[in-house]
Structure formats: C-alpha cells, structure tokens
Amino acid sequence: MTEENLAPVTMLSTPIRLDYDFTAGLAQSKTLAGYAQGKFIGQRCPKCKQVYVPSGGSCPTDGVAMDEVVELPNTGTVTTYCIVNVPFAGQSIELPYICGQILLDGANISFMGLLQEIPTDEVRMGLRVEAVWVPEDELGPNLSSVKYFRPTGEPDADYETFKEYL
Amino acid sequence: MSAPKPVVGNRPVAICSFAQSPSLRRVDQANEVEMLMPVIAEVFAKANMTKDDMGFICSGSTDYLIGGPFSFVMALDAVGVWPPKSESHVEMDAAWALYEAWVQLQEGVIDTALVYGFGKSSLGDLSRVLAMQLDPYTMGPLWPDQVSLAALQARALLDRGLSTEQEFAEIAARSRHDALKNPNAQVRNEIPVAELLEEAYAVSPLRRHTLPPLSDAAAAVILVAGDRAYDVVDRPAWITGIDHRVETHAFGARDLAVSTSTAMAAKIAGVGNGPVDIAELHGPFAPQEVIVRQAIGLDDSVTINPSGGPLAANPMMAAGLIRMGEAASRIWDGSATRAVAHATSGPLLQQNLVCVLEGES
Numbered sequence: 122m123t124e125e126n127l128a129p130v131t132m133l134s135t136p137i138r139l140d141y142d143f144t145a146g147l148a149q150s151k152t153l154a155g156y157a158q159g160k161f162i163g164q165r166c167p168k169c170k171q172v173y174v175p176s177g178g179s180c181p182t183d184g185v186a187m188d189e190v191v192e193l194p195n196t197g198t199v200t201t202y203c204i205v206n207v208p209f210a211g212q213s214i215e216l217p218y219i220c221g222q223i224l225l226d227g228a229n230i231s232f233m234g235l236l237q238e239i240p241t242d243e244v245r246m247g248l249r250v251e252a253v254w255v256p257e258d259e260l261g262p263n264l265s266s267v268k269y270f271r272p273t274g275e276p277d278a279d280y281e282t283f284k285e286y287l
Numbered sequence: 288m289s290a291p292k293p294v295v296g297n298r299p300v301a302i303c304s305f306a307q308s309p310s311l312r313r314v315d316q317a318n319e320v321e322m323l324m325p326v327i328a329e330v331f332a333k334a335n336m337t338k339d340d341m342g343f344i345c346s347g348s349t350d351y352l353i354g355g356p357f358s359f360v361m362a363l364d365a366v367g368v369w370p371p372k373s374e375s376h377v378e379m380d381a382a383w384a385l386y387e388a389w390v391q392l393q394e395g396v397i398d399t400a401l402v403y404g405f406g407k408s409s410l411g412d413l414s415r416v417l418a419m420q421l422d423p424y425t426m427g428p429l430w431p432d433q434v435s436l437a438a439l440q441a442r443a444l445l446d447r448g449l450s451t452e453q454e455f456a457e458i459a460a461r462s463r464h465d466a467l468k469n470p471n472a473q474v475r476n477e478i479p480v481a482e483l484l485e486e487a488y489a490v491s492p493l494r495r496h497t498l499p500p501l502s503d504a505a506a507a508v509i510l511v512a513g514d515r516a517y518d519v520v521d522r523p524a525w526i527t528g529i530d531h532r533v534e535t536h537a538f539g540a541r542d543l544a545v546s547t548s549t550a551m552a553a554k555i556a557g558v559g560n561g562p563v564d565i566a567e568l569h570g571p572f573a574p575q576e577v578i579v580r581q582a583i584g585l586d587d588s589v590t591i592n593p594s595g596g597p598l599a600a601n602p603m604m605a606a607g608l609i610r611m612g613e614a615a616s617r618i619w620d621g622s623a624t625r626a627v628a629h630a631t632s633g634p635l636l637q638q639n640l641v642c643v644l645e646g647e648s
Contacts, residue, residue, distance in 0.1 A: 135428040137419070141354035141411045146318030177364050178321045184338055184367020186324060 148178030151190060153262035159254045161193040161225055171229040197225040197270075198278040199248040200286050204241045219244050223270055224286050231286050238271035247277035290513070291645050294528040294557035300392045301516040301523030302644065304334035305612030307506040310473040310600030313409040314503040319348075319358060323365040323405045323505040330401070330507040334519045338366050341509075342397025344374040345388045347381030347404035348604045351416050362405065373397075380404060382569075382607030382630030382640050385508065389529060392512045399515070405505035406603035413501055413603070420633060422536050433634070434498060436538075438490040440635050441574040443543040445492055449581070452492055455573040456483040459496040459598055462573075466595025473500045473600040497573035497598075504602035506609045524615035524626070524644040528556030531640035536633070543635060549582035552641040553627075558583055564623035565590040567610035569630045571597045579629055583641060589627075593617065607631065611642055618646040 145153055148164055152175035155162030163174030164187035171180070172191050180187050202221040205214075219236035221244070234252075236244060250270040260266045290299030306329035308314075314322050331337055344366060348359050359376040368374065377383045381404020388400035414432035421427040444450045460480045466472035478496075486494040509519070516523035532548035534541055541547075553559075566589050570576035576598075580591065592598075594613040597606050607630025617623035623646070630640040 133424065133428075135423060139351070139354060139411055139415055139419075142409070143354070144314075144316070144318045144407070144410065146321050147316050148321065149318070150316070177361065178318075179324050179364045180367055181364040182367055182369040184324075184327065184365060 146178055148176045148187065152176065155192070156264060156266040157260050157262045159257070159260055159266065161195070161252070163191045163193050163228055165189040165191050172227060173230050174225060174228045174232070191227070193225045193227050195252045196273060197223045197228070197250055198283050199236065199244065199246060199250055200224050200231050200283045201246055202236065202244050204244070217241050221250070221270065223250060224283055229286070234267065235269040236271070237269040245277065247280060247283065249273045249275040249278060290516070290523070290525050291527050291647070293526065294560065294643070295530060295555065296389070296393045298393050298395060298512055299525050300389055300510050300512045301520075301525045302508050302611060302615035303511045303516050303519040303523055304330050304336075304509040305507070305615055306330035306333060307471050307605070307609055307612065308504045309471045310500070310502040310504040310602050312473065312501060312503070314407060319353060319405055319407060320361055320365050322407070322503065323362055323403065326505045326507050327365050327401075327403065330403075330509055334509045336399070336509065336519070338368070338372070338401070341372065341399050341401045343388055343391050343400040344368070344372050345376065345384040345400065345402050347377045347379050347384040347608065348406060349378050351419055352406050352408065352410060352603055354411055366401065379632045380604050380607035380630050381506065382611060383531065383632065385510065385608060385611060386529060386531060386640060388510055389526060392510060398512045400510045401507065402510065402608065403505065403507035404605035404608045406605055407503040408501040408603050409503050417634070426538070434490045434493060436635055437498075437572040437574070438493045439538070440543040440578075441492050441497070441572065444574050444577060447544045449544055450574060450577045452484065452494075453480065454577060455497045456480045456494070458573040458576050459483060462592055462596045462598035465593055466599035469595045469599065471504070471600065472595040473502055475595065475599060493572065493574075499571040499597050499601035500599070502600050502602040502606075504600065504605055506602070506605040506612060508608065508612050508615070520619055522619055522621065522646045524618035524646060526642060527645045528558070528643035529640070530555035531638065533633070533638040536637060538635060544578065546578050546582040546636050546639060549579055549629065549636065549639040549641060550584075552639055553583040556641045556643050558627055558641065558643055561625055563589045563625055563627050565593055565614065565617050566627040567592055567594060567596065567614040567629065569597055569607045569610050570636070571601050571606070571631070573598060575631070575636055578636060579631070579639070583627060583629065585627070607640065611644075614642075614644050618644055621646075624648050
C-alpha cells in the first residue's frame with residue numbers, strides 16, 4: 122500500500138432512507154373524512170368549549186379528550202394574510218397570490234388557505250370568505266379538496282370578532 | 288412516618304403514581320398523542336391530582352420512531368399546558384426524563400413532577416431506525432440490524448463461558464410466564480424451555496424467544512418530594528439512590544460481555560447497601576439480562592422482572608420508565624420493601640440507569 126492510498130478521508134456520503142406509515146389519529150381522521158365529503162369537521166373541548174379544526178383529539182389548553190364532533194360552515198373571516206410575489210421551486214400557483222389565515226365561523230383557531238377571485242390589492246383583514254370545493258368526484262381525504270376561498274361580498278367582520286385569533 | 292435518607296441527593300423523592308397503556312404490536316387508529324392521553328388521565332386520577340398540581344413536566348420520546356419533527360411538542364397536548372408549565376424532553380427512554388425531573392426536585396423549588404414516555408415501533412422498520420443511533424461514519428452506513436448486533440453481544444457472553452443458550456431460554460420462559468399476570472404485557476404464554484430451544488436461530492446464537500417484541504405503548508409516573516408523598520400514596524416508593532453512566536459508542540472499544548456503566552451506576556446508587564427483594568431490569572434481549580444482573584450484583588434470591596420485563600413488552604422510550612413504575616408498584620402493594628429498577632438506552636447497553644426504591648418496613 123502506498124502513501125497515496127492512505128490519504129486522509131475528508132468527506133463521505135452516507136445515504137439515509139427511512140420509510141414510515143403515518144397514523145393520522147382518531148380525531149384528525151374525522152377531519153380528513155370530512156374533506157372527502159366537502160365538509161369542515163372540528164371538535165369542541167368539553168371544558169373550555171373552544172372548537173378546533175382540525176382537532177388533535179386533546180384540548181391543548183385543558184388536556185382533556187375533545188369528543189364532541191362539530192360540523193363547521195363553509196364561511197369564515199380572513200384574520201391576516203400574505204401576498205406571495207417571490208417565485209420558488211415547486212411553485213404551482215400563478216404569482217402573485219394571496220395566502221390567508223381563515224377563521225371559520227364557529228371555530229376558535231384559524232388555518233392557512235389560498236384566496237382567489239379578488240385582486241391582491243383589495244385583500245384585507247376581516248374580509249368575509251367562503252370555501253370553493255373541487256368537483257364532487259375529485260374530493261379526497263385531504264385539504265386539496267378545498268380549491269380555494271373567495272370573497273362572499275358580505276360587509277367585513279368587525280376587528281373585535283377576530284382580534285383574539287391573530 | 289418519614290422518608291428514608293437518600294444515598295444520592297439530599298431531598299427524598301418518591302414515585303407516587305404510575306400508569307401505562309397495554310403494549311400492542313400495533314396501535315392502529317390512535318396516533319401518539321391519542322395513545323398517551325388515557326395514560327396521562329389515569330396517572331393523575333390514581334394520584335388524585337391534576338396538571339395544575341405539577342411543578343415540572345418531562346418526557347422521553349424520539350422523532351425517529353414517528354418520522355416527523357417535534358413529536359414531543361405535539362404530545363404536550365395530551366397534558367394541556369395552559370397556563371404555561373416548566374417542561375423538558377429527552378431524546379431517550381423516559382427513565383432519563385425521570386432522572387431529569389428528580390434533579391429538578393433536588394433543587395427544592397418544586398415538589399411534584401409528571402414524567403412520561405411513548406413510542407410506536409410499528410410505524411417504521413425499527414431495526415433501520417435504531418441504526419440511526421450508531422456512529423455515522425464507520426458503523427451507521429453499514430445499517431446493522433439490532434438483532435445482529437445483539438447476537439454479537441450474546442456470542443461474546445457465550446464465548447467467555449458467562450452464560451448458556453439454555454439460560455437465555457429460561458429467562459424468556461420465565462418472563463413470558465410472569466407476564467400472564469400482567470394485563471399490559473404483550474407476549475404472555477407458558478412454553479417449556481425445551482420447546483423454546485427447538486426454535487431456529489433468528490441470528491445465531493439468538494433464537495426468536497430471546498428477542499423483545501415490537502411494541503407500541505406509553506407510560507407515565509408522578510414524582511412527589513418530601514412528606515407530600517404521603518398525601519398521594521400510603522407507602523411511597525422512595526428513590527434512595529439513582530445514577531446513570533454512559534460508555535463509548537465504539538463497540539470494538541468495549542467488552543460486550545460485561546456492563547461497566549451499569550456496575551458503576553449500581554454502586555453509586557447504593558444497591559449493595561441492603562437486601563434487594565425484586566428487580567425490574569431493562570435488558571431487551573435475553574442475554575442482556577444476564578449481563579445487567581451480573582453488573583448490578585443481584586444474587587439468586589432476587590425476583591427478576593415479576594412484570595414479565597422487556598421480553599414480554601418493549602415499547603421504545605417507555606420500557607425503562609415502566610421498569611421504574613413496576614418496581615414502585617411492588618413497594619406500594621407491600622410485596623417488596625427494597626427494589627431495583629434498571630433502564631438502558633443506546634445500542635448494546637451503551638448507557639444505563641440504576642435506581643433503588645425503598646418503602647418503609
């Protein structure tokens with residue numbers, strides 16, 4: 122063996138791959154099954170009465186099982202938003218677009234949703250919106266079932282009604 | 288009544304409540320949080336306490352079992368942490384979370400702590416997942432499976448004349464037999480040693496019965512310091528000694544037939560200061576029980592793993608904490624006055640924790 126063969130190793134690649142089954146869980150499965158039917162399904166805490174959508178099954182405040190299933194309406198309020206202008210890898214939506222935090226009516230937590238059918242310079246906090254679902258034969262147990270949210274045309278929600286959810 | 292003076296630490300701390308979910312090959316519908324929720328509810332109910340009574344929360348789990356980040360943060364939903372709680376986590380068996388909580392209690396600022404651990408081995412290929420804890424340069428890239436590694440250790444034991452395949456089978460038979468009395472155990476049966484020895488090798492010299500089951504489960508305990516422990520349980524299981532030691536991750540630099548770290552921890556925890564009635568040992572593979580038992584210095588009079596031990600149920604990140612809970616249970620029910628609990632973490636008994644639990648006689 123020559124000296125060259127004993128040159129110090131300065132770098133090595135060690136490929137890693139691990140495969141997993143994912144367990145959505147009893148509570149989230151209800152929400153996912155709801156998407157497949159074109160419905161928002163949440164759960165209410167028996168103690169603090171807050172409604173979570175999606176629900177993790179346990180109230181993060183009280184640590185008790187949220188066993189009451191609540192079907193939420195299609196309508197909600199934009200609590201805050203972001204206008205995306207910067208291209209990125211894997212981008213599938215035409216720029217610019219609006220990413221909004223949607224607080225469904227009757228829910229106590231907001232989630233992120235795509236806003237369409239409104240010019241980007243007209244979006245605002247308090248905007249009233251509704252979900253547009255994909256055609257029935259394209260519904261599935263995932264959030265892709267919601268095509269986007271669009272304005273309902275109602276007057277804006279009063280700031281007081283959503284200030285706790287920002 | 289007063290707590291026995293601890294050998295390690297200044298402040299007496301006791302295990303006062305314990306709950307565990309049944310160990311199953313696959314918890315199918317519930318996710319980790321949902322598997323943990325009833326266990327947390329039960330450990331509080333048994334202690335007649337709530338989350339608001341807890342001064343500290345510490346958990347043991349690993350994202351590598353779930354394949355997702357920050358699973359321990361999601362798990363906090365099972366407790367409910369509002370108003371905000373002082374909380375910590377170890378990426379180890381929850382026995383080490385108990386150790387961290389015990390250290391916190393030694394400071395004298397808080398009197399109570401909740402400790403829990405959870406793991407679902409069923410979500411991935413556990414042998415590949417556990418290869419991730421090996422050194423990433425020379426050992427990890429070979430992806431050695433955990434059974435083959437345990438076989439190296441078993442071979443070292445046999446070659447030194449420190450055990451026999453017969454003894455491995457006897458350990459498995461005893462564990463599964465004792466597990467018949469434990470509704471939370473997973474492998475519970477009555478198979479004669481001679482029949483076990485007819486099994487083919489999984490990896491020589493390990494037959495299938497020397498391997499721990501793949502388990503999904505969660506466990507939790509409540510620690511209480513000082514006289515408050517008597518408000519929770521009639522006969523608290525006082526931690527009179529606790530210590531943990533770690534050895535090098537390089538197998539080639541270790542004598543695999545012995546466990547130096549366990550022996551050191553046992554000495555510091557004061558195991559030899561009195562007779563031991565029962566011991567709950569966390570040697571997931573049958574030969575590892577031989578090594579741990581020898582290292583702690585337990586003679587034949589000591590009842591080993593009356594719960595069935597890890598050969599009957601081995602939920603990752605919880606099995607070590609379960610040893611402590613099971614040993615404490617023997618103190619509470621009066622069947623033991625002095626008990627030893629052992630937990631291991633890392634490959635081939637790399638890191639070991641030894642705890643001595645005592646009840647008033």
